[in-house]
Amino acid sequence: MIKNKAMIALAAAAMLALAGCSQAENGGTDNNKPGSGLPSPTASIQPSQPPAGGAGQPSTGNGADQGAQQPPAGNGANQGAQQPSTGNSAGNKDGGAKHAAQAVTVGELVELAKKGKVPGCEYAAHTALFDDIEQAWGKADTNESAGKGIYAEYRSHGVAFGYNKGMLVFDVRSFDKSLHTIGAADIKKALGKADSETVSGDDRIYMYRVNDQYELKFAVPKKTGKVDHISVYSPQDAKNLMAG
Template identity: 60%
Template sequence: MNMKPWLYAAALAGALTMTACANGGDNGNEASQSPTATATAQPSLESTSPPTATTPGATATEQPTKPSEQPQQDGSAATADKLIEIRKLAREGRVPGQSYTVHTTLIDDIEKDWGEADRTDAAGKGIYATYESHHAAFGYNKGSVVFDVRSYSDDLKDLSLRDIEQTLGKADSVTENGDDDIYVYQVNEQYELKFVIPASKERVDHISVFSPKDAHNNMAG
């Protein structure tokens, strides 16, 4: 009867020991599994994403602005140059494209160079010889002195009154001849520069360099 309590105690102690071993083994397994899971975790996708377009590198790759082409000469500037040249020649008694000078040229000189005129007409204070192929006409008095040189060149056809006034200012006088308006500039004591503009066209038909002093018939009896 005295042995039974001892055996019971020994059996209970053995059972407790086995339970403790089993629990210790489970805890050990859990401890060994946790580091493995942590070590094999995949890195965040955020760290491998490419830089956005707002980084400094994006600005550096922008294409430079293409340089613009050189502008052509401004049309108004070219027109002004043309009018200034017309006035300059008028002060010398000439028109563009011709070498004949009002006041010093005789109609005989022109006929020697160009032959007979296509037509001659009595007009105003003298006679006018027209050379259509040269886009020119010459007024001369009975002494054969040329007092008026006219140019009908196509280079003049694009000139408007506005162009003329912007460069040369207002005309000294304006007269009318039929449907034509004649804008007169006194370029010096000897010569007048005239722009003849038909009212229906509003563009220059022809120009004239005129010498009032030579327009008188100095051979009249």
Template identity: 50%
Template sequence: MNAQIKDMLELAKSGKVSGIPFAAKTGHSDEVAQAWGKAENKDAIGSDIYETFAKKNAVIGYNKGSQIIDVRSTDPKLHTITLSQIEQALGKPTDTKVNGDDTIYIYKASDVFQLKFIIPKSTGKVDHISVFDAKDAVNNMAG
């Protein structure tokens, strides 16, 4: 498990998540639409758009310019990972946030990317991971 978690951080350094061919920062919504077709679900969160591809165990987030800023994996293999396993592999998180029932453990993968592990209180195990492009998620259009 240790190696698997370290691999997640390695991939996150280039904006990627295992099993998803698109990268945050360098990817674009057109690429996703061409490769995967239409998303099953589309949500707006602030000025960002999130598309869910349940069959691919993926959620892809885009900024206003259709650039990929967030690559999330809901791969069932992640659902067995606990915080203690993550900390054993990567040490303590850079930051922790709470969103409702979920605790988000944030690791700095590079100057651009964060690797986030989202763990609901109800299970104590990873629900999904996110590779987030913190730089491009900022709305540069805002005065």
């Protein structure tokens, strides 16, 4: 009886031992379940799904590559360089032509004449000495006796000086091209009737006394009706100051 009980206990122990071995062979806990921290056995063979907007999909955003392919919409330096300027810059043809055609006004000539001067010349009648002019400008193109004195012409300056034997300048004449747009009608409109109107060859001379010292004369050829030259004249100096 005791022997049978012992055999039953041994058989039970053997069955328990076999059950424990079977559980050990099956790996115990199921590590393939989600959350186990290990990858699924099929993860390596499933195609990867890139996230939306990732490297695998063409970008629709404003990335660097897309920006490089699109021309800038702003007023950048390159865009500005392709657009013609509308300003009156130095290289603008209309601006340049307008400046070249700009003429001196009769009123401006009168104001200069009150000081004994003509446009573009610093030397004034009644105060300038021809010695100083010759030293600064060099020898005149022509230097001849005419009328009440000697006249020296500087063609490159468009100016002629009348001076007496004491070298004092009494007449400054300008042949500047800016004068050639002024007509006889413009002179009369600005200054009214001339103090005297005479004829010298083909020129009609309009003389206006601008003050006690100076006269302003306009020489207008009949064939053009436009000013050829002007003269700022000091009558009291048109004499030989070296005479006894």
